[in-house]
Amino acid sequence: MVSWLLEHHIGWRRTDILNEADESTFPSMIYEDFERLKTGEPIQYIFGKGPFYGREFFVSPATLIPRNETEELVHLIIKENRQPGLKILDIGTGTGCIPISLALEMNNPKVFGEDISEEALLIARKNAEELGAEVFFSKCDILTEMPNVAELDILVSNPPYIPEQEKPEMHKNVLDFEPQLALFVPNDDPLIFYRRIAEIGKQLLKPGGKLYFEINEKYGNDVASLMKDLGYSEVRVLKDLNEKDRMAVGRR
Numbered sequence: 001m002v003s004w005l006l007e008h009h010i011g012w013r014r015t016d017i018l019n020e021a022d023e024s025t026f027p028s029m030i031y032e033d034f035e036r037l038k039t040g041e042p043i044q045y046i047f048g049k050g051p052f053y054g055r056e057f058f059v060s061p062a063t064l065i066p067r068n069e070t071e072e073l074v075h076l077i078i079k080e081n082r083q084p085g086l087k088i089l090d091i092g093t094g095t096g097c098i099p100i101s102l103a104l105e106m107n108n109p110k111v112f113g114e115d116i117s118e119e120a121l122l123i124a125r126k127n128a129e130e131l132g133a134e135v136f137f138s139k140c141d142i143l144t145e146m147p148n149v150a151e152l153d154i155l156v157s158n159p160p161y162i163p164e165q166e167k168p169e170m171h172k173n174v175l176d177f178e179p180q181l182a183l184f185v186p187n188d189d190p191l192i193f194y195r196r197i198a199e200i201g202k203q204l205l206k207p208g209g210k211l212y213f214e215i216n217e218k219y220g221n222d223v224a225s226l227m228k229d230l231g232y233s234e235v236r237v238l239k240d241l242n243e244k245d246r247m248a249v250g251r252r
Contacts, residue, residue, distance in 0.1 A: 040173040052097040053105070057127050059095055062119035064182050066097040069240045070158055073214050073247050074101045076238070077156060081210070084108045086153040089204065091142050091197055092116075094182060096124030096135060098156060103133040112149050114140040117181065143196055147204065155201045158214035159193035160185050190216070194223050198230050198250075205252040213248040220245030 033046050044050035044065045049058055052066035053074055059065055074097075084107040090099040093113035103111040113135050115121050121137050128135045140147050142159075165187045167175060174183075185192055194213060201211045211232060215223050220237040227235045232250030240246035 039176075041177050042173050045177060050095075052095075053101045055101070055104075055131055057095045057097050057100075058123050058130070060119065060123050061177065062117055062179055063094045063123050064178055066095055069242075069244075069246050070098065070214055072240050073156070073158065073212060074098055074105075076247060076249075077102060077154065077212055078105050081154060082107065085110070087149075087151060088112065088154040088156065089114065089147060089149055089152050091140075091147070091155070091157040091200075092159045092182065092193075093124050093137065094120050094158075096127045096137065098158065099135045100124075100128050100131055100133040102156075103128075103135050104131065111135045112147075113137045114142070114147055116141045117179070120179075120182075142193070142200070146200065150204050152201075152205045153209050154212065155197070155205055155209070156212040157193070157197050159197060161190065161193070161214075161216040161219070163187045163190045190219060191222060191226055194219075194248075195226055198227055198232070201232075202230060202252060207252060209252045211250050211252065215246060215248050217244040217246060220248065223248045224250075 036046050037043065042065055044059050045061060049056045050065050053071050057066055086106065086109045088099065088102055088109050089112045091114050093099055093115045096113050099111045099113040103109060111134070113124055114137070115124065116139065118139060121139060124137050138148065160183055162183050162185065164184050198211060205211065211227070213223060224235050224237050227248065227250040232252060235248070235250040237245050238247040238249065
């Protein structure tokens with residue numbers, strides 16, 4: 001982490017640090033960042049950016065830090081949907097890493113992203129502008145409102161999925177710094193977002209359209225059962241590279 005800070009602030013790589021390190025040349029800001037690191041603050045928040053699918057995305061305390069398992073979800077969608085002009089909605093977009101990556105990697109799609117947080121949407125729009133992606137972002141409380149977009153080919157979401165009771169098991173750098181609004185669900189209804197989004201998907205997806213979820217590894221079978229009960233076909237639960245149930249897919 002320290003070497004990353006030195007590279008970030010003064011361009012030194014590891015060999016430079018060994019050969020040229022002289023604390024008198026360090027900018028004062030680097031010491032402030034060292035103190036932030038000591039508190040457990042994720043280095044992505046200190047830098048204000050994090051990597052995702054080969055690009056750098058702006059992040060803030062209003063957004064989750066993009067993660068490897070979400071990259072796998074994006075890769076799956078790209079791999080399975082090669083046709084041009086698909087209409088895609090991402091619910092709970094955060095940094096916008098999912099819809100922006102799909103907009104840039106797929107064949108001329110029309111892409112939308114929605115989030116309840118205005119602060120997150122500011123970051124998402126900044127990322128889209130910086131990376132040259134055309135994504136239409138808007139505010140929506142998915143539990144009480146209906147997205148203003150229809151006839152979708154793909155609906156994707158990485159919603160909050162960690163029950164409140166799991167907080168004691170979580171790392172301090174996540175629990176103390178990442179937005180709890182984007183992480184946690186009630187203990188008595190951990191599938192609340194999956195149920196609501198799957199119900200909405202029945203109305204917004206075209207016949208044959210696909211629903212993609214990132215899921216809590218503990219609830220793969222439950223999410224699959226929920227989707228089947230709502231009438232989705234070809235429901236699959238897929239494992240990530242760590243062999244954890246991490247994605248659920250179904251067809252309207």
